Every structure is written in C-alpha cells, then in structure tokens.
Amino acid sequence: MDPSPDPIEDKDLKLEYKPGEMIGDHFTVIGKLGQGGFGAVYKATTPEPECKTIAVKVGTFKDDDLDFATNEFDRMYQLKSDSPNGVPSEYCLDVEPQIIIDLVPGRPINFFSFGMEFIEGQDLFNFTVKTLQHLPDTEKQEAIQHLMLEIAKNLQYFTDNSVAHFDIKPENIMITPDLKVKIVDYGLMREPDHATGKGTLLFMSPEILEGQVDEKGFCRI
Ligand SMILES: Nc1ncnc2c1ncn2[C@@H]1O[C@H](COP(=O)(O)OP(=O)(O)O)[C@@H](O)[C@H]1O
Ligand SMILES: [Mg+2]
Numbered sequence: 001m002d003p004s005p006d007p008i009e010d011k012d013l014k015l016e017y018k019p020g021e022m023i024g025d026h027f028t029v030i031g032k033l034g035q036g037g038f039g040a041v042y043k044a045t046t047p048e049p050e051c052k053t054i055a056v057k058v059g060t061f062k063d064d065d066l067d068f069a070t071n072e073f074d075r076m077y078q079l080k081s082d083s084p085n086g087v088p089s090e091y092c093l094d095v096e097p098q099i100i101i102d103l104v105p106g107r108p109i110n111f112f113s114f115g116m117e118f119i120e121g122q123d124l125f126n127f128t129v130k131t132l133q134h135l136p137d138t139e140k141q142e143a144i145q146h147l148m149l150e151i152a153k154n155l156q157y158f159t160d161n162s163v164a165h166f167d168i169k170p171e172n173i174m175i176t177p178d179l180k181v182k183i184v185d186y187g188l189m190r191e192p193d194h195a196t197g198k199g200t201l202l203f204m205s206p207e208i209l210e211g212q213v214d215e216k217g218f219c220r221i
Contacts, residue, residue, distance in 0.1 A: 013102035013111035015058055017042055023113050024100045027056050034123070036171065037200075038187050043118060046096070054096065058113040059187075063105050068187075069112045073099040075186040076116060079161060091157035093117045093184065119182050125170035143179065150181035158183075164192045169203040 017029045017040075027044040030053070034041045039059025046052045061069035076095035080088045088094045096115030103110045122130070124147075132143060151173060158165055165172075166188040174182045188198055195208055 013058070013100060013113060015040060015060065015111065017058070023056050023058060026100075027054065027113075027115055029056075034171075036185065038185075044115070046115070053118050054115045055118040056113055056115045058111065060109050060111055063103060063107060063110055066101070066103065069101070069110070070099060071189065072186040073112075073114045075163065075189045076114075079163075082161060088117070089157060090180070091154045091182070093119075093182065093186075119174040119176065119184070121174055121176040123171050123184075124173040124175055127175045128170065146179055147175065147181060150179070151183075154181055154183045158189075162191060163189050164195070165189050166195055166208070167199050167203070169200050 013024060017023060017032075019029055019031050021029050023029060023042065023044060026047055027042075028047075030043040030045065032040060033043050033055060039057055042056045042058065044054055044056045046054060057072070059069065073095065076093050079092040080086060080095055083089050083092065094117035099112060099114040101110075101112050121127075132140060135143060155165070155168070165183060165186070167185055168183070172183060172185040174184055176182070188196055190196060195211075197208065197211060199208060
C-alpha cells in the first residue's frame, strides 16, 4: 500500500540552494536549517497566495533505491492520513502533498525533495549546548524532566501507530521555544520488525546492531 501520489519529475533538482532560489517549481528558499547524513533541510515558502513557511528536505539516492528515498515522505503521509480527519497529531509532522523525484536510471546520484511543517526552535543537541546548560540547577532539572516526558509521549505515539523511528538522537529531536518536542527525520522509520540495520552507530541499540529484534521491537536475547 503506497499512500503517496505519483512522484513528479523535476530535472533541475540539486542539493545546495541559496536564499531566493527555487527547489523544484514550488518552494522558494529562505535559508538552510540543517544537514544530516541523508540530505539537507531548508526553510522555504510555498507559492503565492499561500506563502506558507515550511521546511523542505532534499536528499540523494541510488537509482535502485527509490523505496528508500520515498520512505520518509510515505511515513509522514501515512501518519497524517491516519490521524483523525487527516489533521496531523501534535506528535507527527504535517507534510506537503507531493514528493519531487529526479531519477535518471544509470546516473550515480538522483534527487528527491518534499515539504513538511517548519518547526520553530532548535534541535536537542543545540538546545543542550546553547540553552539548557546555562540554566540554574532547579530550572535545568525541571526542563530535563519535562523534555524526557515529552520525548516519551512522542515515542509512545509512534508505538501506538505500529512504527519505530530507528534513529533517535539529539539532532533529530526538535525543541520549540515553549518547550514542546517534535521528532523529525523519519528516513529509517519502519514497522518494528523491519529494522533496516542502518542508523547512527553511537545511538544504536545493541539488539539492532546484532539484528536481534522481535516484532514489537524488543530484544530477543
Ligand atoms: N521540519 C523541520 N523544521 C525545522 N528544522 C528541521 C526540520 N527537519 C529537520 N530540521 C533540521 O535539519 C536537520 C537535518 O534534518 P534531518 O531530517 O535530520 O536530515 P538527515 O536525514 O540528513 O539527518 C535536523 O537536525 C534539524 O536541525
Ligand atoms: Mg537527522
């Protein structure tokens, strides 16, 4: 079951964009938000008259790996569709309706891009370094307790929807100015018993590294 609309082609897709440039025919870049192992994320706007501020992820993939390229978009689309009335829950990201695919068979690098909800704030890594560690002890403790609970609620939401994220780490956890938490980067999200074995080495659980995971995502040994 693939809930996404047919991918549309765009021959001008690339990975690096400057402010004012267009990603595909639709999104105008405001600036870069971040870069991870799979691509770059830009702050951008949708076309007039809407001019909504969104985040656009641009990534590369091998021509025999289209499923891998579309997985993040498909997961977002599915979680949004499964939410009551198609309104995304506070724990999943809203996604724009189409993914752009630039795929030329035989070419070493191909590109995808899609738009999603822009999250104001910073990721947990930057939040810890720039904000959290400068708070007085009592406030710091309260903030940590609050954030732990919010992160747990986000993870519970994934579990309730029969998926596991498989790349939980500070860079993939966004903290808003009012200390709400939203997890990003659904690239490795799968059903719990379909782990890809990929992830971020320092944050991977031993059972994933050893491939010992049961259908609920728990360790078998
Ligand atoms: N929807 C978003 N809103 C705001 N910032 C985002 C959003 N998605 C990602 N980012 C920022 O961009 C960075 C890279 O995005 P991510 O999806 O994790 O890419 P990768 O798959 O390459 O790791 C994140 O660490 C975060 O700082
Ligand atoms: Mg990431």
